[in-house]
Amino acid sequence: MAAPNIVNVTSIFGKTVGSTLNTSTTTNILGCPSNKVLKINTIFVSNIDGSNDATVTCFFFDNSASSNRSIATTVNVPADSTLVLLDKNTSIYLEESDQIRAGASSNSDLTMVISYEEIDDA
DSSP states (O other): OOOOOGGGOSEEEEEEEEEEOOSOTTEEEEEOOTTOEEEEEEEEEEEOOSSOOEEEEEEEEETTTTEEEEEEEEEEEOTTOEEEEEOGGGOEEEOTTOEEEEEESSTTTEEEEEEEEEEEOO
16 A cells, blocks of 8 residues: 555544664564554653663664665663654654664663654545
8 A cells, every 4th residue: 555645634643652672673663554654753762771871773664675774873872861863853754564673782771762643644
């Protein structure tokens, strides 16, 4: 199916998803369902480890090209801090079957929160 026409939108739902990152950088954090478009507004990464830094790697997976496109590659997140990878000024769109994938240098030290809008023209 093609992406919905965002000029003729029938619904926009604000949503948020969160995940604890592991060391696999191909972990699907958010995927776009059929017949929808997702507008990614923000991606935050927080280091919940009180003493150790960790790095984050985050990709936009373009399903139509079957390839990852880097949003952040081994970016350091200091202990007890938060990093903004993407904000509303630099939002991106996911078409159906596209994904946000991410991983960390250490299991369970980083958490990711993604705020987005689910857009539908049905």
